[in-house]
Structures are given as C-alpha cells and as structure tokens.
Amino acid sequence: MLKQSLHQRLLQKLSPQQIQLMKLIQLPTQAFEERLKQEIEENPALDTGKEEKETFEDSLENDVDYDDSGNEKIEAEDINIDEYLSDDEYPSYKTQSNNYAADDDEKQVPYAAGTTxxxxxxxxxxxxxxxxxxxxxxxxxxxxxxxxxxxxxxxxxxxxxxxxxxxxxxxxxxxxxxxxxxxxxxxxxxxxxxxxxxxxxxxxxxxxxxxxxxxxxxxxxxxxxxxxxxxxxxxxxxxxxxxxxxxxxxxxxxxxxxxxxxxYAGNNKIAEQIVPDFTIRIIEGKLELTLNSRNAPELHVSREYNNMLKGYQDSKDKSKSQKDAVMFIKQKLDAAKWFIDAIKQRQQTLLVTMNAIMHYQYDYFLTGDERKLKPMILKDVADKIKMDVSTVSRVANSKYVSTPYGTKLIKDFFSESMKNDQGEDVSTREIKKILENVIAEEDKKKPLTDEKLSKILKEKGYPIARRTVAKYREQLDIPVARLRKEI
Structure with a gap:
C-alpha cells in the first residue's frame, strides 16, 4: 500500500560561493594567479588594472548574501539595474598599500637550457x-x-x-x-x-x-x-x-x-621557484606581517558591461534581444561579484590565520631559535580565530612565509606536544633540534646509540623512550650509530 507523508529535515549545504572560496583559500600564490587568469578569460565581465570611473566595486563594499538556488526564472524587467551601477570612483581596495614591486613581478618559471x-x-x-x-x-x-x-x-x-x-x-x-x-x-x-x-x-x-x-x-x-x-x-x-x-x-x-x-649540468629540469604568500619582518623589535600583493589583485567589472546596462536602462523600447542580453550580463555580473568577494574573503582569511600563527609562535619569529617553537596543532589556531579546522588546514597547506631566517613552509610550525620532567608541554620540534645538536657534538669515533641518546635527553629534562629517539632520528634523516662512525 502506497502512502504519502511529509517529513522535516535539517541539512547543511555549502553554496557554490562557499565552495569557490574554500578552493581559492587552499591555492598557493602561483596557482592562485593561474586560477585568476582562467576566471578572467572565462568571464568577460571581469577586468584587471585601474578603471577611471563608474566602476562596479561599490556594491562589493557591503557583505552580500547570495541565493544559490539558481532555479528561479528571472525576467529582465525584475532586474534592478541601479544595483549593478556605481558612482564610487575610489573603492577601498585602491587605497591599499602594495608591498610587491612591479619590477620583481617575475611570473615565468625558468627552464634549464642546453643539451640533455x-x-x-x-x-x-x-x-x-x-x-x-x-x-x-x-x-x-x-x-x-x-x-x-x-x-x-x-x-x-x-x-x-x-x-x-x-x-x-x-x-x-x-x-x-x-x-x-x-x-x-x-x-x-x-x-x-x-x-x-x-x-x-x-x-x-x-x-x-x-x-x-x-x-x-x-x-x-x-x-x-x-x-x-x-x-x-x-x-x-x-x-x-x-x-x-x-x-x-x-x-x-x-x-x-x-x-x-x-x-650533469645540462639536465633539462624545471628550476623550482617558491613564491612566499606572506612576509614577516622585525621592525623596532616588533613583528610585522604582510600579505604578498600578488594575492590581492585589482579586479573590477568591465566598463563595456556597465555601458551596456546603462544603454538598456536608458532605452525606451526594449527588444527581446536586449532582454536576453541583459539576462546574460546579469549572470556574468553576479559571477564577477561572487569571485571578487571570494578573493576579498580569501585575503582576510589568510591574514587572520597567519597573524594567529605568528603570535602563537612569537618567540620563534623574533629569535629564529627552533627550540622556542611551541607545540601547536590546527585546532589551537582554529579556536583562536573561531574558524573551522579545515579552513586553517587549507591556509597552512602549500603556503610559504618569508621570515628573517629564510622562507619557511607554514605547516612546519605545527607540531605535537610532549611533557618534560617539569610537567610542561614542549614541542616535538624542540626535542628534535636538541637531538640533532647532541648527535652533531658526539665523538664520531664512538657515536652514541639510541639508548645512550635517550639517557642524554632524559638528563636534559626530556624523558622519551629509545624507540621514540629512533623515530625522531629517522625523521631527521640521521643514520644509526654504526653508520655515523668515522676513523
């Protein structure tokens, strides 16, 4: 017997714009630039560089909630053209500082030349x-x-x-x-x-x-x-x-x-090029964080699209072809609006997350001493900035930060914690650094076994087992005592 009944269910659904934002966040600088280039090619309503006037960015200054259903039929007469036109000649993004010189804008990856x-x-x-x-x-x-x-x-x-x-x-x-x-x-x-x-x-x-x-x-x-x-x-x-x-x-x-x-010098291999997403500088004893401006491009809506909308608004007799054109323009303008808004949110998310990481590891960034790295997991940062762990993971993945001590992979700042003999939480990175120093100072004629290394670390206040020493030694790519022996 067939029955019909009504049920209520609560579902969490990511909008296309949220999915787009998540994908943009996880991209490193060079991949982000490629994605940007692709979007500009696919959406003629998007344009780069400076625009003289009547730009589209004023509507982007406010947070906008977008309906992602996309199933309703919208008539051309229902579109409020004024929402897509702006008289703001100087949107806020144009007053942002640019910390990346145009002369340094080397986007081509160099290749080795010559005979293979x-x-x-x-x-x-x-x-x-x-x-x-x-x-x-x-x-x-x-x-x-x-x-x-x-x-x-x-x-x-x-x-x-x-x-x-x-x-x-x-x-x-x-x-x-x-x-x-x-x-x-x-x-x-x-x-x-x-x-x-x-x-x-x-x-x-x-x-x-x-x-x-x-x-x-x-x-x-x-x-x-x-x-x-x-x-x-x-x-x-x-x-x-x-x-x-x-x-x-x-x-x-x-x-x-x-x-x-x-x-062989003639090996034709791609030269690796790392573009840091962030820069941390020490200015008058304090840390300063900046986002690579290649992650903050100037985007606006093409003037031609603004002019087409004005032409439709001013025309008295609106033909069917004009109505079809304005529907197409509306779709492209919405896509441009979502994309520009996603880029702004990406910049904000990157800065907020990296700022939290910088302050969490403040002592390390001031001194460069790896022994001062605190135990830090994704959840620590997520709780601090009140975001999801997956968002922090996307920011940390494949991103680099330029520091006074070299360009570092952000995820390297994350480490598990162990307790020392004082009951304090210490980073496993700190223990590995001390282990590395002990091995570097050993007598190479009689290198220390893992058992002896374990005892030395216990004397230094880090009670860890021999098998843990062996695991850390392998992670540091240091061979066993027998293979470290020298005459």
Whole structure:
C-alpha cells in the first residue's frame, strides 16, 4: 500500500560561493594567479588594472548574501539595474598599500637550457670507431641509463630487448664488452655502472694510479660490504693496514660521485621557484606581517558591461534581444561579484590565520631559535580565530612565509606536544633540534646509540623512550650509530 507523508529535515549545504572560496583559500600564490587568469578569460565581465570611473566595486563594499538556488526564472524587467551601477570612483581596495614591486613581478618559471644528459652521451658515441651493429648496441645501452647514471637491468634482458625491439641479434659477451669499453668510458666518469660498487671502481680506475687509489680499489673489490657497513676493524685485519692508511682510503672514496648522472649540468629540469604568500619582518623589535600583493589583485567589472546596462536602462523600447542580453550580463555580473568577494574573503582569511600563527609562535619569529617553537596543532589556531579546522588546514597547506631566517613552509610550525620532567608541554620540534645538536657534538669515533641518546635527553629534562629517539632520528634523516662512525 502506497502512502504519502511529509517529513522535516535539517541539512547543511555549502553554496557554490562557499565552495569557490574554500578552493581559492587552499591555492598557493602561483596557482592562485593561474586560477585568476582562467576566471578572467572565462568571464568577460571581469577586468584587471585601474578603471577611471563608474566602476562596479561599490556594491562589493557591503557583505552580500547570495541565493544559490539558481532555479528561479528571472525576467529582465525584475532586474534592478541601479544595483549593478556605481558612482564610487575610489573603492577601498585602491587605497591599499602594495608591498610587491612591479619590477620583481617575475611570473615565468625558468627552464634549464642546453643539451640533455642522454643526448650528450649519444653525441660522445660519435667519437668511437665502431660498426653499425655495435653503435646500435651502444645507443641502446645509453638509452637504458637512468637519471642517476646507472643501468639497472641485467645484460640478458638487454640482449632480449635488442632482438625484439631493434632487430639486433647479439650475445651477452658482446654487450658486456661494448658496455665496458665504450659506454663506461663516457663522461661523466662512472655512467653505465650497474651498481654503486662498479660506479666507484670505474671512477678510481680512471684516475692516475697511486698506492692509496690501488688500496681503495682493492677494498671495494674484495670487501665492499665491510666498507659500506663501516666494519673498520675487519678491514684493518683483512688488509693488514694501519688506521691512517684506512683513513686515506676512506677520504679517497668519499671524493667520488655516487650519482654521476645527477651532476650533469645540462639536465633539462624545471628550476623550482617558491613564491612566499606572506612576509614577516622585525621592525623596532616588533613583528610585522604582510600579505604578498600578488594575492590581492585589482579586479573590477568591465566598463563595456556597465555601458551596456546603462544603454538598456536608458532605452525606451526594449527588444527581446536586449532582454536576453541583459539576462546574460546579469549572470556574468553576479559571477564577477561572487569571485571578487571570494578573493576579498580569501585575503582576510589568510591574514587572520597567519597573524594567529605568528603570535602563537612569537618567540620563534623574533629569535629564529627552533627550540622556542611551541607545540601547536590546527585546532589551537582554529579556536583562536573561531574558524573551522579545515579552513586553517587549507591556509597552512602549500603556503610559504618569508621570515628573517629564510622562507619557511607554514605547516612546519605545527607540531605535537610532549611533557618534560617539569610537567610542561614542549614541542616535538624542540626535542628534535636538541637531538640533532647532541648527535652533531658526539665523538664520531664512538657515536652514541639510541639508548645512550635517550639517557642524554632524559638528563636534559626530556624523558622519551629509545624507540621514540629512533623515530625522531629517522625523521631527521640521521643514520644509526654504526653508520655515523668515522676513523
């Protein structure tokens, strides 16, 4: 049996404008500029730069609630044209200060130019007198070299690929010979090696022979695992050498390049460019926060659209085409109004959030001492500015701040807390910094184990377990005690 009934439900629904604002907030400066450019291209009612008069921004000075239903049919006669026209010649945004010089407005990401790494290797093959089949094998081997300069494939697999893809039938011995006599002699020395051991030996053999180099080659060829794991006592016994000789061998090998391919200057890789979203300066002992003006562009409605609306308002006989045109104009003006308002709210949200972070970490920004970083999580900032945690997360994500101590990723200022022996909350960043300092000052001949590091930190007032020390050490990318050992 079918029944009809009425139910009341409360639903939370984000308007399209709120969604647009959230997306804009999470964009870093360069991505925001791309989004801005895209919106200007898609909406002809939006314009940039300075406008002489009769601009549209006066209607943006007041907070406007927008109806997001979008389903009602609006007649052209129902549109109040005066709402879209303004006599305000000087809106507030034009009086804002600009802290970003036009001369510094470098928006193009630079690219490295020149010959690529693999092309350079192929060009060097032209200096060898080899037949056509050997050249095909050599070029295939060069093409198998990765960006670090290694061939990570077995010779038998390369032989099979040559047969299937290049129609070149050969033997493993031939490929091995060309690899050693041709490819592994190319510059930079060490390319074409199949592992680290072979790479280092190739580089040592290319140098003028000395007693230390010969000993280093012998150590790598016959005791590579002992050397890598820093079992120095075993090396001294195996080769019957003194500590001084082993130290010379260690110094000689440390001069070699473990990744010869990455050192090639002609690698065409995009140069990374970080544009800070905020700047913090110390002026007369106080902190000053500014928003990068590239995040606060000058936007207004095109004069042509204002003129079209005036023309419609002044005309006595309003044709159907004019009514259709004014409906189109209304849609574009609403979209422009929402977008400009979203940008203003974005600027306000960014400044309020970063200002709260700056004051929370005031001591750090004044001194640059990471040990003064307070424990801070997203909720701490969200409670302070009375916004949602997700909004703070969007601001902190992928945003940078320029400080007197360098350009920093904002999310790096957030850290969990631990209690010291006084019962006070301290940042895990502070503990990591102290751990890093203790390891830097240790005796490298007898590096401290995680257990000993744990005891030292407890003596300094930070009671943390050995496994926690190991976790922090790994996060700092510091190897275990055995691998930090030096002669």
């Amino acid at each position: 790494f693999h092309q350079s290797l192929k060009n060097q093959l032209n200096t060898f007198r080899i037949d056509e089949q050997e050249r095909s094998i050599a070029e295939f081997l060069v093409g198998s070299i990765d960006d670090s300069g290694y061939i990570r494939r077995d010779i038998i697999d390369i032989v099979d690929d040559l047969a299937f893809t290049q129609n070149v039938y050969t033997e493993e011995e031939t490929v091995e010979r060309i690899l050693k006599t041709v490819v592994q002699t190319l510059d930079p020395i060490g390319v074409g090696a199949r592992d680290l051991k072979e790479c280092l030996i190739i580089q040592l053999k290319s140098k003028s022979p000395t007693k230390t180099k010969s000993l280093a080659i012998n150590v790598l060829e016959n005791a590579f695992d002992h050397f890598v794991k820093k079992h120095y006592k075993k090396l001294l016994d195996k080769f019957n050498i003194s500590e001084e000789e082993l130290k010379e061998v260690n110094t000689e090998i440390s001069k070699l390049n473990p990744k010869p391919g990455s050192s």
